[in-house]
Amino acid sequence: MSIILLLILITYQTVASVMDMRDIKKRKGIDITEKMRIDFYKETIIWGWFPVGIIFLFMVFTSMSIQDIGFRKIVLSDFMWLNIAVFIIVGIMIISLAYQVIMYFSNEKFRKETAIEIENKKNSGNHYDEVVFNLILPRTLKEKMYFFFVSFTAGVCEEIHLRGCLMFLLSDIFQDLHIVVIGVIASLLFGVFHCYQGMSGVIKTSIGGMLFVAIYFVTDSLVPGIVLHFLFDFSSAFLVREERKV
Numbered sequence: 001m002s003i004i005l006l007l008i009l010i011t012y013q014t015v016a017s018v019m020d021m022r023d024i025k026k027r028k029g030i031d032i033t034e035k036m037r038i039d040f041y042k043e044t045i046i047w048g049w050f051p052v053g054i055i056f057l058f059m060v061f062t063s064m065s066i067q068d069i070g071f072r073k074i075v076l077s078d079f080m081w082l083n084i085a086v087f088i089i090v091g092i093m094i095i096s097l098a099y100q101v102i103m104y105f106s107n108e109k110f111r112k113e114t115a116i117e118i119e120n121k122k123n124s125g126n127h128y129d130e131v132v133f134n135l136i137l138p139r140t141l142k143e144k145m146y147f148f149f150v151s152f153t154a155g156v157c158e159e160i161h162l163r164g165c166l167m168f169l170l171s172d173i174f175q176d177l178h179i180v181v182i183g184v185i186a187s188l189l190f191g192v193f194h195c196y197q198g199m200s201g202v203i204k205t206s207i208g209g210m211l212f213v214a215i216y217f218v219t220d221s222l223v224p225g226i227v228l229h230f231l232f233d234f235s236s237a238f239l240v241r242e243e244r245k246v
Contacts, residue, residue, distance in 0.1 A: 006169040020196035032134045041146040048153040051161045070164030070222030077218045097235045104238040144237045155230030162190045164222045183213035
């Protein structure tokens with residue numbers, strides 16, 4: 001049953017990634033409206049929960065449990081130095097995100113510099129950057145409200161699907177593989193499934209995936225990764241100056 005579920009999830013995610021790439025190509029050079037962004041957010045939320053629904057359906061008919069996919073009590077690993085290293089990296093990330101949000105609300109110069117940086121990325125000639133920055137980043141208050149749920153969906157669903165469940169299935173199928181190898185495979189797949197962001201996006205999300213695997217490993221729980229993933233994604237709402245509709 002593990003092989004069947006793994007094939008279903010990988011097939012689903014592959015198809016979803018290809019469709020995302022197709023949609024991005026279709027939107028190249030198009031002026032993205034608030035309605036288009038919100039429609040995109042709604043689709044992202046619905047399809048984000050789809051594989052989670054499949055996973056929980058399998059739990060009903062198999063012996064796989066919610067604990068198997070990472071919903072366990074937090075217990076630190078025996079590798080003290082790894083624990084310390086991960087906590088330092090996570091601490092730096094949280095401080096960086098907090099700084100970004102504080103500066104967004106309190107510093108006009110920061111908002112202008114961030115806007116210029118995003119504009120440069122949009123005009124870099126990479127059509128993925130152009131569409132991704134235009135389509136994904138919320139501009140209006142209404143978009144940011146929807147983006148909250150997009151970020152929540154990504155934090156919960158991607159950690160369940162592409163971290164907890166994927167690593168459990170790979171470990172169950174390939175029992176001779178070391179957990180580190182399983183983690184690397186899961187991280188690379190996590191990056192590949194973000195191919196709609198271009199090669200730089202694949203590399204960045206693969207590296208990010210390895211950090212979330214490390215968090216999962218040192219805490220033995222999916223919950224810290226879910227919280228950090230949500231915070232990391234939702235912080236993007238504080239990159240673009242809010243537009244007010246007239």
